[in-house]
Amino acid sequence: MSEEEKSKKGKSLWGPLLAVPAVFFLAPLGIGLYLTHPFPAKSTKNPMDFGLKFEEIEFFNRKDQVKLSGWWIPATSKQSKKTVITAHGYMNERAMEGIEGLQLAKVLSKQGYNVLMFDFRNAGKSKGRTTGLGYFEKHDLSAAIEYSIQKKKQKMIALLGWSMGASTALIAGCEHPAVSAIIADSPFSDLEAFLKENLSYWTKLPKKPFTPFIYHSMRKLLKIDPTEVSPITNVKNTKGKSFLLIHSKTDEAIPYTESEKLIQSISSDNHKELWLTEDGKHINSYLLNKEEYEHRVIQFLNKYLRVG
Structure with a gap:
């Protein structure tokens, strides 16, 4: 050779x-x-497109001072001290346009609830370049809770989250004493x-x-x-909260068994409900079951949202 x-x-x-x-x-x-470090999703619609009054708001995560942006949507009927804070999913944005989240916000507003919708860091108009899959976001959500209490003088706080936002809501909601009701749609348990x-x-x-x-x-x-991002640990160690978990049996992104693990881990010192829907993709339960979804959410909030 x-x-x-x-x-x-x-x-x-x-x-x-x-x-x-x-x-x-x-x-x-x-x-x-x-x-x-995904590219931030942007909202193309706002509450005005759904006939809602709203205020553009900003607040800061106290842990690392990241500036967060959102909407304050007041209850349409009268001044209210009841607020639902939403928490969007991974690679999503405050409006949750893919599942028509603003339509659900309209229903909540008409039922006498203020709604705070905001972008987690590295999403929408919020600052930051890193998505923490719940690790950083639990502090973002805690900042939204504090904004509602301190700036808007709210007395009753509920959290409503989807996917990553659902898991984040379980963590932040269990840790914050002002939160009495948590709705988690398609969360992971750990x-x-x-x-x-x-x-x-x-x-x-x-x-x-x-x-x-x-x-x-x-x-x-x-x-x-x-x-350190373990909703199942948080729910095991909390008392005096109310939980509504929602999950599709055909969810391929986060299996419904994750919600089953969570609901089984919530102690009897709390109220808990699990609604398993049929034939829906990840976080599509609202799109496919609008009337029942709205009814269950409103019924749950009317019964269990109280002063934390």
């Missing part, structure tokens, strides 16, 4: 060898970077366990060997410990 042939053979061997670390290390790092089991749904890559690499790259990029 000539020297030229040997050189070509050596080069052909180096190519595949160099491609291995690129696939198993650089690709997971890139995916982790995208999942933790972030670490959920990512290790279901990350492949979001990455579209096989669980083995990619999930461990992507999971650890996300941890490094976020500089968080996912074990």
